[in-house]
Every structure is written in C-alpha cells, then in structure tokens.
Amino acid sequence: MGGGVILFFLSINRTAESMPPIFSGDVVVAADPLPQALVITAIVVGISVTAVALIMFISMYHKFGTTNWLKAMKHRLEREDE
Amino acid sequence: MILYAFVLIPIIAGAVIYLIPKKQMRWVAFALQIGLVVLSIYNFALIRLYGPSEIVLGNFAKIAGITLRCDTLSGALIILTAFIFLICFIFGLMDKFVNNLFIFFFLTLQALVMTIFLSRDLFNIYVVTEVSTIIVSVLIMFKKDSRSMYDGMLYLITNIAAMTFFLIGLGFIYKIFGSLDMNIIGARMHEIQDAKVLAVPFAFLMTGVSLKCAFLPLFSWLPKAHATPSAPSVVSVILSGLYVKCGIYLFIRIREMFMPALEMDNIFLIIGILTGVVGFILAMSQKDIKMILAYHTISQLGIVLIGITAGGEYAYYGGVLHLFNHAVFKSLLFLSAGIIISKYGTRDISKIRGVFKKMPYVSIMTFAAILGITGAPLFNGSISKYFIQSGVKGGIVEYALILINLGTIISFIKFSTMFFGGSVKDRIHVAFGKKAAVTIMAIMCLLMGMGGTLVIRSVFNYSVSINMIEYIKKTAVYFASLAGGYLVYMKYLKKMKFIKEGLEMELSVNGIAISMTAFFIFIAGAAYFIAI
CATH class of the missing domain: 1.20.120 (Four Helix Bundle (Hemerythrin (Met), subunit A))
Structure with a gap:
C-alpha cells in the first residue's frame, strides 16, 4: 500500500519533457521538486512505522503465542474474564 | 519565535x-x-x-x-x-x-x-500525527501487560491505515492546488469550476480524520485504547481528554478549507447524532468504569460534531466550547477513576461500593464532573449544550440532543451507584498531589460553567448571551430527564439482559479496515452527488 502511495506522488505534476532541477543549466521545464521531498519523508516515516509495528508484533506473539488476529482477539477476551 | x-x-x-x-x-x-x-x-x-x-x-x-x-x-x-x-x-x-x-x-x-x-501544512500534519500515533501506542503498552499489547497494536495498525488515507488525500490536493498550505488552498477553493473533482480527496482526508475522531462506524479502536486495563490513568486522561481533540480540530480546519466548494454538513450532522446515540447505548451496557467513560467520549464527540455542523453561529461556538468542556470534565473523571481503581484493585462497577464514605473528598470532586457531563445548571456542560440547542431550536436535532443527554444521565446514574453503601470505618488515604489535581479540575468545571460566555468572547471575539427564560426552561428539562432517567433505570433497564451482561462491539483489524473502506465509499459517493 505504501508503494502505491509513493508511485502516486511521483506521478504528480510530471510531464515528459521535465528535467531534474539539479544542474543550473538551461533547464526549460523543471520537474516539481516538492513531491520528491514529500515522498522521501513518507518513505522514512513508513519504514520507522513498520519497524515499530514489527517489534510490537514480535512481543505480542510472545505473549499470545499466535499470529492469527482472530485467535489473539479471543485470547484477549478470555483474559478480560479472569 | x-x-x-x-x-x-x-x-x-x-x-x-x-x-x-x-x-x-x-x-x-x-x-x-x-x-x-x-x-x-x-x-x-x-x-x-x-x-x-x-x-x-x-x-x-x-x-x-x-x-x-x-x-x-x-x-x-x-x-x-x-x-x-x-x-x-x-x-x-x-x-x-x-x-x-x-x-x-x-x-x-x-x-x-x-x-x-x-x-x-497538510504534510506536516501527516508526519506529526504519524509520529504521535507511535508514541501513543507505546504509552498504551507502557506496562507491558498482554491485554494492553493487543490494544496498542490494534490502535497502531488502524491509525496507520487511517493516516495512509490522509496521505493519499493530500497528494490529490497537491495535484489540484499545487500547495499544501491550508490557508492558500482555502483561498483558492472558489476557483474550482467543477466541485466533483474534490469529492475523492475530500473523502480520503475525511476518512482519515473521522477515524481519529472516532465517528460512527470507525470507533471500535477508541474504548480499547482509552480504557486499556494496565495503562496508567494519566495516559487515559491525555488520550481521552486531549488527543481526540486533535482529530476534531483537524475536522474543523478541513471542513473550513473545503467550505467554499463542498459542503457536507447534513451528512456529518446525521453521523454526529448516530455517534452520540450509539455511544451512550454502549456506555450503558459496560461494567468496567474506564470503559463507561471511554464510550462516553464517543457520545460527547457526537455532540461536538452536531454543534459544529448544525449550522448557525450559536451552535458552532457551542460545539467548540463543548470541546473544551469535555476535555475538562472527562480528564477529571478519568483521574478520579484512576484513584478509585488503584485503591479498590478492581474495575468492575458492581464490585465497587461505598466510595463516598471512604473517600468523601474525591467523591465530591467527581460529582462536579458528573454534573458537568450531564449538563447540570451552573456547570460547564450545561452552557455549551445550551448554545448547541439554541442553535438547532425547534427541530428533530433538538430532540436528538435531549435524547443523548437522557442517555448520558441514565448511564451516569449507573456510574454513581458505586458511591453509595459501605461503611465509614475504613477511610482510604489519598495522596496530596492527586487531591490537588482533582480539585483544580473541579474548580475549572464550575468556572467554565459560570463564565462560558466569557470564554467564547475571548476566544472568538463573538459575544453571545444567555436568555434567562430559555436557560430556566433547559434547567427544568434537565431535572425532568434526571427524574425520568432515574425511574427508567430503576424500573426497566436494571433488569434488562444487555445491561447486566454487557454489550460488546468487537471488531478485528479486518473488520475495521472493511468499515473504513465502506465509510470512504459512502463519503465519496455522497460528496460526488452533493457537489454541483
């Protein structure tokens, strides 16, 4: 899902003749640099969120002993009754 | 600087x-x-x-x-x-x-x-919200209890999914407007020729924000996150008192931003009413005191949404004022619930008895919050509810508000049964800091009740006045619903099955994802037909 969002961002304001605005030569149509800046931030955020979620997932697996969400839900409800 | x-x-x-x-x-x-x-x-x-x-x-x-x-x-x-x-x-x-x-x-x-x-800046908001989501889920599972592991994980995953919706929405906005600044977008909004192009980004942004605000189909993460058993009560206070307000705040801003081109207040008004009603029905059926309070957060958010979208300046300012008031009294309720839980060692409302005799001071302060949330005269809830009601005067919405308030009263009658009974002998000592905190909040409840008009005037530079006769009428309605609520609770509801056994709205992650998609399709479709 994250990949789809990133591709979508790259397609914003892109035209065939636009060039990267890095060299200060005679660039006629520069590509809009802002979506790239946004995308790199989105990637960083996405990676860190995934890392946190995986760590949580591992510790949840240790507590519940299952990777199935429905089973985990049942376990949680049982613990509520105790 | x-x-x-x-x-x-x-x-x-x-x-x-x-x-x-x-x-x-x-x-x-x-x-x-x-x-x-x-x-x-x-x-x-x-x-x-x-x-x-x-x-x-x-x-x-x-x-x-x-x-x-x-x-x-x-x-x-x-x-x-x-x-x-x-x-x-x-x-x-x-x-x-x-x-x-x-x-x-x-x-x-x-x-x-x-x-x-x-x-x-919309993108800045996205990044900040994402980071705060991580921090909140870490705080939820701070004590590493296995139940709070589940709750924190559920919170994290659903909120990340919601913020992905938000991210796609802001991408569309950037594509259309070439800017991410809310004020610039709002100023350019009237240049849009065909408002139908806004339907999809609007629905994406609103789905993300609505999950943050816990509107009707998207709220099942909230009680778990706000009332998870092992989270410290200060965390519950921050989440329920303050953090949901970020969602409502974003809702206000985004609604304002789209206002010149796309207005969907009627749809959100209906969502608000339904959220309020479902919130109190579920709150009534809970046994866990923190759960009762968490479901009431949903119900009160419904009232805020009604106020904001009902139209008319009185209702709007009433809604915003209710946002502040809710922060005050819900924080106070969670603080005192935290004291009670730590002293009794249980969260089951049927097992807690005699709080008033054991902790008279804390109980009195808690009563201030209960009076506030049910809208008793002179306390803060009454002023904001009064403004919302006078904004929607004489319509079906007004009766819906009275119904929601009645439901709130009934479930707080259930809540306050724990104060009675017990014996005087074993008084429980409460630390000074905790006493001081609840006292300050209770005083705030009363002060914001007395000076509600002053708050609106100083925040919005808009002067409102309270019509005394109307206010007395509202007071009469309050006492009537108090008496009615008491009778209904004692006579019928106490014996009903779902009140005794508890009603669960339990959705897994897949269920939440499906309801989120359904909500998105609904909003997008509605926006497409409303936009002309």
Whole structure:
C-alpha cells in the first residue's frame, strides 16, 4: 500500500519533457521538486512505522503465542474474564 | 519565535531528562510544565492584541514552505494542552511507573500535539500525527501487560491505515492546488469550476480524520485504547481528554478549507447524532468504569460534531466550547477513576461500593464532573449544550440532543451507584498531589460553567448571551430527564439482559479496515452527488 502511495506522488505534476532541477543549466521545464521531498519523508516515516509495528508484533506473539488476529482477539477476551 | 518554543522546548527538555538518569529530574519537567502554561497564556494574549502570528520555516516562500500559524482557536487549544499536561504531572508525579523514559515520551507527545494545533501544512500534519500515533501506542503498552499489547497494536495498525488515507488525500490536493498550505488552498477553493473533482480527496482526508475522531462506524479502536486495563490513568486522561481533540480540530480546519466548494454538513450532522446515540447505548451496557467513560467520549464527540455542523453561529461556538468542556470534565473523571481503581484493585462497577464514605473528598470532586457531563445548571456542560440547542431550536436535532443527554444521565446514574453503601470505618488515604489535581479540575468545571460566555468572547471575539427564560426552561428539562432517567433505570433497564451482561462491539483489524473502506465509499459517493 505504501508503494502505491509513493508511485502516486511521483506521478504528480510530471510531464515528459521535465528535467531534474539539479544542474543550473538551461533547464526549460523543471520537474516539481516538492513531491520528491514529500515522498522521501513518507518513505522514512513508513519504514520507522513498520519497524515499530514489527517489534510490537514480535512481543505480542510472545505473549499470545499466535499470529492469527482472530485467535489473539479471543485470547484477549478470555483474559478480560479472569 | 514563541511558536517554535511550543514545539522544541518539550522535546529538547524530554531528551535532556532522559539522558540524565536522576530521579530529581521529574521536578525539572514539572517546572517546565508551569513555564509552558504561563508561556501559552502570554502567547494567547499577544494574539488577542496583535492578531494571528505566523512563521514560515526555513524562509521559503509561503506556498512551498511549512507554516506554523497561530490564531485564537489554536492559541486556546495550546493553553488547554499545557494545562492538562500540567494537571497530569501534578497527579502522577510521585507514581512508581513514572521514570525518565516515561517523561521523555510524555513530553514528546505534548510537543507533537501542540504542533498539530499550530501547523497549517497538510504534510506536516501527516508526519506529526504519524509520529504521535507511535508514541501513543507505546504509552498504551507502557506496562507491558498482554491485554494492553493487543490494544496498542490494534490502535497502531488502524491509525496507520487511517493516516495512509490522509496521505493519499493530500497528494490529490497537491495535484489540484499545487500547495499544501491550508490557508492558500482555502483561498483558492472558489476557483474550482467543477466541485466533483474534490469529492475523492475530500473523502480520503475525511476518512482519515473521522477515524481519529472516532465517528460512527470507525470507533471500535477508541474504548480499547482509552480504557486499556494496565495503562496508567494519566495516559487515559491525555488520550481521552486531549488527543481526540486533535482529530476534531483537524475536522474543523478541513471542513473550513473545503467550505467554499463542498459542503457536507447534513451528512456529518446525521453521523454526529448516530455517534452520540450509539455511544451512550454502549456506555450503558459496560461494567468496567474506564470503559463507561471511554464510550462516553464517543457520545460527547457526537455532540461536538452536531454543534459544529448544525449550522448557525450559536451552535458552532457551542460545539467548540463543548470541546473544551469535555476535555475538562472527562480528564477529571478519568483521574478520579484512576484513584478509585488503584485503591479498590478492581474495575468492575458492581464490585465497587461505598466510595463516598471512604473517600468523601474525591467523591465530591467527581460529582462536579458528573454534573458537568450531564449538563447540570451552573456547570460547564450545561452552557455549551445550551448554545448547541439554541442553535438547532425547534427541530428533530433538538430532540436528538435531549435524547443523548437522557442517555448520558441514565448511564451516569449507573456510574454513581458505586458511591453509595459501605461503611465509614475504613477511610482510604489519598495522596496530596492527586487531591490537588482533582480539585483544580473541579474548580475549572464550575468556572467554565459560570463564565462560558466569557470564554467564547475571548476566544472568538463573538459575544453571545444567555436568555434567562430559555436557560430556566433547559434547567427544568434537565431535572425532568434526571427524574425520568432515574425511574427508567430503576424500573426497566436494571433488569434488562444487555445491561447486566454487557454489550460488546468487537471488531478485528479486518473488520475495521472493511468499515473504513465502506465509510470512504459512502463519503465519496455522497460528496460526488452533493457537489454541483
């Protein structure tokens, strides 16, 4: 899902003749640099969120002993009754 | 410059406190909180005198740079943030679980919440919300109990999915407007020829925000996150009192932004009514005292939504005022629930008895909050509910509001059964800090009730007045519904099955994802047909 969002961002304001605005030569149509800046931030955020979620997932697996969400839900409800 | 201080000081201070492993550092954090409250009031005074202040980060042009902008609404919300964090520090300063790591997370969360209130850049809001989601889920599972593991995980995954919706929505917005600054987008909104192109980005943004605000089909993460058994009660206070307000705040801003081209107030009004009704029905059937309070958060958010979308300035300002009031009384309720749970060692409402005789002081303060949330005259809930009702006078919405209030009263009658009974012999000692925190909040309940019009005047520069005869009528309605609610509860509801056994709205992650998609399709379709 994250990949789809990133591709979508790259397609914003892109035209065939636009060039990267890095060299200060005679660039006629520069590509809009802002979506790239946004995308790199989105990637960083996405990676860190995934890392946190995986760590949580591992510790949840240790507590519940299952990777199935429905089973985990049942376990949680049982613990509520105790 | 002062706006940078709200963002940077708490994070830097939190990091420093974490790096110096001394127990005394918590007093530094406490002093910092007092400083922030003073600073936020000073900031608010400046805004009132000289108008909104604005900073563009990094000296870019306004269209490309990230703006921090503070008007009176943001200023008031920043005062609220600083104030509630201060109360939490007073309450929890001496607790065992408060170590330097906890203070670090807590202060960072404060900075992030303040940034959400200040920022006008959609992408900045996305990043900040995402980071604060991570911090909140860490705080939920801070004690590493297995149930809170599940709750934190559920919270994290659903909120990440919601923020992905938000991200796609802001991409569309950038494609259409070429800017991410809310004010610029709002100013260009009327240039849109065909409002149908806005339907999809609007629905994406609103789905993300609605999950944050816990509107009707998307709320099943909220009670779990706000009332998870092992989370410290200060965390519940921050989540329920303050953090959901970020969602409502974003809702207000985005609604304002789309206002010239696309207006969907009627749809959201219906969603608000349904949210209010479902919230109190589920609250009535809970046994766990924190769960009751968490479901009431949903119900009260429904009332705020009704106020904002009902049309008319009275209802709008009433809704915004109710947002502040809800922060005050719900924080107080969660604080006293925290005291009661820690002293009794149980959360089951049928097992807690005789709180009034054991902790008379705390009980009286809690009653102030109960009177506030049910809208008793002179307390804060009544003023904001009065404004909302006078905004929607003489329609089906007014009766819906009375119904929601009746439901609130009934479930708080159930809530207050725990105060009675028991014996005087075994009084329980409550620490001074906790007593001080609940006292300040109770006084705030009363003060905001007395000075509700003053708050609206100072925040929005809009003067409202209370019609005495109408107000007395509302008081009569309140007492009538109090008596009616008591009778209904004692006669019928007490014996009904779902009240005794508890009603569960339990959705797995897959269920939440499906309801989120359904909500998105519904909003997109409705926006497409409404836009002309």
